[in-house]
Amino acid sequence: MANVKCNPDLVRERAKCSFDVNELIHLIDGGENATKEKRHFEETIFSVKELQDAVPEEYLSHKDRYENAVRKATILRDVCREYMKKYNYKPNRFRVGHGVFKDVSPFLLHDGMFVATIIGQGTPEQQAEWLPKAENMQIIGTYAQTELGHGSFIRGLETRATYDPKTEEFILNNATLSSFKWWPGGLGSTVNHCIVVAQLFINGKSYGIQPFIVQIRDLNTHKPLPGVKVGEIGPKMGFQTANNGFLGFENFRIPRMNMLMKNAQVLKDGTFVKGMNEKLTYGTMVMVRVGIVGDCSLNTSLAATIAVRYSAVRHQSKIKAKEPEVQILDYVTQQHKLFIAIASSHVFRNVYSWLSKSYLNVMKDLAQGKQDHLPELHATACCLKAVCSRDAGSVVEECRLACGGHGYMTSSNLPLVYGFTIATVTYEGEQTVLLLQTARYLVKAWLAALQGKVLAPSVSYLSDWLKNDNVRWQNTPEGIVKGFQHVAAGKVKAAYDTIQKYIKLGKDYEDAWNLASVQLMKASEAHSRSILCEVSWGEVIRTSASPNLLQVLKQLAQLYLVYWTLETSGDFLVYSNISKDDIAILREKYEELLAAIRPNAVGLVDAFDLRDEILHSTLGSYDGRVYERLMEEALKSPLNQESVNASFHKYLKPLMEKAKL
Numbered sequence: 001m002a003n004v005k006c007n008p009d010l011v012r013e014r015a016k017c018s019f020d021v022n023e024l025i026h027l028i029d030g031g032e033n034a035t036k037e038k039r040h041f042e043e044t045i046f047s048v049k050e051l052q053d054a055v056p057e058e059y060l061s062h063k064d065r066y067e068n069a070v071r072k073a074t075i076l077r078d079v080c081r082e083y084m085k086k087y088n089y090k091p092n093r094f095r096v097g098h099g100v101f102k103d104v105s106p107f108l109l110h111d112g113m114f115v116a117t118i119i120g121q122g123t124p125e126q127q128a129e130w131l132p133k134a135e136n137m138q139i140i141g142t143y144a145q146t147e148l149g150h151g152s153f154i155r156g157l158e159t160r161a162t163y164d165p166k167t168e169e170f171i172l173n174n175a176t177l178s179s180f181k182w183w184p185g186g187l188g189s190t191v192n193h194c195i196v197v198a199q200l201f202i203n204g205k206s207y208g209i210q211p212f213i214v215q216i217r218d219l220n221t222h223k224p225l226p227g228v229k230v231g232e233i234g235p236k237m238g239f240q241t242a243n244n245g246f247l248g249f250e251n252f253r254i255p256r257m258n259m260l261m262k263n264a265q266v267l268k269d270g271t272f273v274k275g276m277n278e279k280l281t282y283g284t285m286v287m288v289r290v291g292i293v294g295d296c297s298l299n300t301s302l303a304a305t306i307a308v309r310y311s312a313v314r315h316q317s318k319i320k321a322k323e324p325e326v327q328i329l330d331y332v333t334q335q336h337k338l339f340i341a342i343a344s345s346h347v348f349r350n351v352y353s354w355l356s357k358s359y360l361n362v363m364k365d366l367a368q369g370k371q372d373h374l375p376e377l378h379a380t381a382c383c384l385k386a387v388c389s390r391d392a393g394s395v396v397e398e399c400r401l402a403c404g405g406h407g408y409m410t411s412s413n414l415p416l417v418y419g420f421t422i423a424t425v426t427y428e429g430e431q432t433v434l435l436l437q438t439a440r441y442l443v444k445a446w447l448a449a450l451q452g453k454v455l456a457p458s459v460s461y462l463s464d465w466l467k468n469d470n471v472r473w474q475n476t477p478e479g480i481v482k483g484f485q486h487v488a489a490g491k492v493k494a495a496y497d498t499i500q501k502y503i504k505l506g507k508d509y510e511d512a513w514n515l516a517s518v519q520l521m522k523a524s525e526a527h528s529r530s531i532l533c534e535v536s537w538g539e540v541i542r543t544s545a546s547p548n549l550l551q552v553l554k555q556l557a558q559l560y561l562v563y564w565t566l567e568t569s570g571d572f573l574v575y576s577n578i579s580k581d582d583i584a585i586l587r588e589k590y591e592e593l594l595a596a597i598r599p600n601a602v603g604l605v606d607a608f609d610l611r612d613e614i615l616h617s618t619l620g621s622y623d624g625r626v627y628e629r630l631m632e633e634a635l636k637s638p639l640n641q642e643s644v645n646a647s648f649h650k651y652l653k654p655l656m657e658k659a660k661l
């Protein structure tokens with residue numbers, strides 16, 4: 001990249017960077033070797049001509065766009081398979097996927113949830129049967145849980161799987177329109193298999209929802225099998241190439257062994273054997289929620305790279321009348337919009353790494369029959385998924401707005417990045433629903449703290465606060481982290497007290513819960529923010545890096561802490577001992593941090609190491625040729641391939657002629 005002829009502003013920006021960009025790239029990737037491997041893999045992928053689009057895909061029809069995405073998905077598969085064999089390297093298909101598809105792959109759910117559910121929910125025999133076929137793409141699958149009528153409340157799903165002991169089969173039925181599966185990625189026209197989550201019935205009795213592996217299309221003709229009604233749900237705000245679909249069954253029979261039975265089982269005679277914990281059936285969702293925190297880091301870094309590079313290149317207006325127009329990055333308001341994006345990406349990455357470790361530990365425990373830490377993992381994954389995805393969506397949109405009119409251009413890629421980022425707020429558990437799951441855990445933890453019990457590590461601050469809620473405020477990172485815990489504890493207590501108040505007024509627990517639910521949701525958000533602050537600050541101070549890099553990483557981590565303290569200062573005034581003077585000091589600190597980060601802004605986004613092919617942006621490419629690229633892309637419009645469009649003769653001319661009469 002260093003030899004590319006760059007916009008002089010970017011050259012100047014890169015020259016003033018105070019830290020070694022490569023050192024940060026290696027830190028993000030997990031070592032110099034990991035960077036080398038990543039770059040070699042990406043170089044391989046982006047040199048495949050067939051993966052490059054001649055015409056921007058926005059100009060294609062819905063159908064052509066889908067077909068092009070499937071074409072590229074199959075090539076990407078082949079190239080990756082060869083690559084893995086040759087180099088024994090497991091590539092990050094998701095990152096290059098942004099480059100290859102701009103949007104998302106029609107195989108997204110195959111890797112992300114179909115294969116993962118076979119692993120997580122299948123017995124060893126079922127894994128032996130299905131996994132090699134799925135991993136080789138002999139069969140292509142998705143995860144079909146959500147229905148037209150139910151997404152959040154999965155106990156309310158209506159798809160039925162009725163066991164027939166005579167034939168040892170399940171009979172699948174979708175008797176109502178609301179029971180039709182709706183949303184699964186790839187279901188529309190791509191997959192031939194699904195994990196179908198359905199209500200199990202044996203002898204007229206319901207045994208809750210269970211996962212089934214179901215073939216829905218013929219492997220040769222791809223025609224839906226008799227008894228299967230399947231199709232695509234149509235255009236959406238984003239995810240255009242994900243091929244989301246609908247699905248219904250009419251008396252469709254599958255063998256007994258197609259119920260994934262790692263947890264619960266149905267024996268030949270129809271005996272139902274309960275699993276260790278019925279919530280383990282929800283396991284794939286927990287895994288994907290953890291992964292979404294990592295996706296938030298990548299999505300935020302895409303938007304930050306585009307907006308920061310553009311802001312370094314773009315000159316508009318003046319700070320001082322007699323001086324030239326400034327780079328818009330010099331406006332402190334612009335820094336306020338963008339530096340939180342850089343900081344958030346690092347915070348999400350660090351928190352993702354922490355959360356993944358907890359996830360793996362809990363999975364190890366579960367394998368040994370221990371489930372003590374499952375509720376804490378579920379509660380933590382729920383609130384972090386909810387808050388990180390919401391933050392990432394807001395940050396990406398702020399980056400888009402920070403690019404002014406050009407940020408509205410599809411060729412900036414910011415609208416697309418926003419489209420797939422904001423989807424994470426809803427899928428894999430709608431944000432409010434997930435925050436309220438965490439609130440259940442917090443309320444229980446609060447009650448346990450009141451009873452003097454020992455709490456799990458992520459909520460132990462509740463006991464500390466109960467012992468002493470009058471801690472002197474300290475304007476240090478550690479003091480701020482404590483402050484976030486005080487806000488969270490204060491909000492949990494207030495929500496709990498509100499529930500008790502309604503109960504005293506004669507409400508039952510469920511109504512009291514609903515009446516207090518705004519407070520519960522906010523308590524859960526505050527809990528999440530306190531984890532984000534504590535974990536990310538902790539990770540940064542433990543990082544081993546050169547003094548220059550460490551200084552920059554600390555600045556970013558502090559920026560995150562101070563930004564969110566100021567954004568939620570009302571909460572701090574209510575629930576901590578912060579004073580107005582402390583807030584004034586923090587405002588000053590925030591301005592100092594913006595100024596300190598400013599010279600490194602371009603270096604920091606360069607360190608995300610996102611190739612132009614991944615960014616896909618006229619505004620964000622490494623060389624900063626913004627206006628040239630905007631014009632080059634505009635000239636690709638089909639409307640610019642002819643000097644006069646037929647609509648002139650057909651409509652405009654007659655209109656003008658009519659007006660003459």
Ligand SMILES: CC(C)(COP(=O)(O)OP(=O)(O)OC[C@H]1O[C@@H](n2cnc3c(N)ncnc32)[C@H](O)[C@@H]1OP(=O)(O)O)[C@@H](O)C(=O)NCCC(=O)NCCSC(=O)/C=C/CC(=O)O
Pocket residue numbers: 108109112143145146151152153154155185279280282283285286288374375378426427428429430433437440441
């Ligand atoms: C909202 C949910 C969790 C409610 O589930 P439900 O069975 O109704 O539970 P209750 O509210 O009765 O009880 C909650 C109880 O269970 C515990 N719990 C819930 N989930 C888990 C879990 N995963 N692991 C462990 N424990 C769990 C919870 O802690 C409570 O315990 P108590 O001791 O307090 O009683 C549920 O309906 C839900 O998850 N809804 C969201 C649906 C969802 O996420 N769908 C995703 C579909 S796939 C998708 O979106 C794909 C997208 C594309 C892509 O990923 O690329």
Ligand SMILES: Cc1cc2nc3c(=O)[nH]c(=O)nc-3n(C[C@H](O)[C@H](O)[C@H](O)COP(=O)(O)OP(=O)(O)OC[C@H]3O[C@@H](n4cnc5c(N)ncnc54)[C@H](O)[C@@H]3O)c2cc1C
Pocket residue numbers: 109142143144145146149150151152153182183184185239244423426427428429430431432433436
């Ligand atoms: C891009 C995309 C891809 C998807 N891919 C898949 C897929 O591959 N497979 C699949 O199975 N599903 C998929 N989904 C579906 C997704 O998981 C659901 O849409 C999601 O879980 C939300 O459920 P819902 O649509 O029923 O929302 P609803 O629950 O209907 O939400 C509507 C409103 O009701 C509120 N609400 C609902 N319940 C409560 C409650 N208990 N308390 C308070 N408020 C409540 C919500 O907060 C929200 O404001 C996808 C969705 C999208 C957008």
